[in-house]
Amino acid sequence: MFLGHFGVGFGAKTLQPRVPLGTLFLATQLADLVWPTLLLLGIERVRIVPHFTASNAFDFVHYPFTHGLVSEVVAGLLLGLAYCLLRRNGRGAVLVGLLVPSHWLLDLVVHVPNLSLYPGPSPHFGFGLWNYAAITQVVKFALLGAGLWLYARRTVARNRVGRYGLLGLVAFLVLIHVGNTFSPPPASVGALLSYTAFTASSKLTNANILLNGQFQDDFI
Structure with missing residues (x-):
């Protein structure tokens, strides 16, 4: 649900x-x-199983701390509180806090039943859309498109950086998504860690380059 999260x-x-x-x-x-x-710390676990689903090769064996509903709610409360203290924006803090567990809700649509409610003995959930690769892609791009449409209709570019920066950011996200989708599965969990760390740092770096300063971020 990589693109879908950015759409939200x-x-x-x-x-x-x-x-x-x-x-x-x-x-x-x-x-x-x-x-x-x-x-990396061995607290959560994943297995690489080729063709585990029609969409990817990852069997997420144990990840209740990052992808459990209660854990994400707690993380949202902490992130929202931190934002409120730093920015003095209560309504914005509520939105930031709610967006963290929105990750679980979107993942629920595509994951097989491997999403827990809380750490420990917990039922696991997932609607399994990953088993239908074409439909999965439609849903992801639809969510990204809907979010972009809402954003673009309410913003105006300050200059060329704003105009083309948004296009560059979207192209970057789509490029990562295409690479994730069509590249062969990593040979090991270590390779997966290296690739994930690279894409995560690239996403944040690219976002900061494009989003700070003059960007398409003035509201009409």
């Missing part, structure tokens, strides 16, 4: 224009950004 971030910007788009992206992607660290 774009759409959420229209609700609270004062919250930086990069902050909204951080909230929607927090679970995936923290996950590689817990994987």
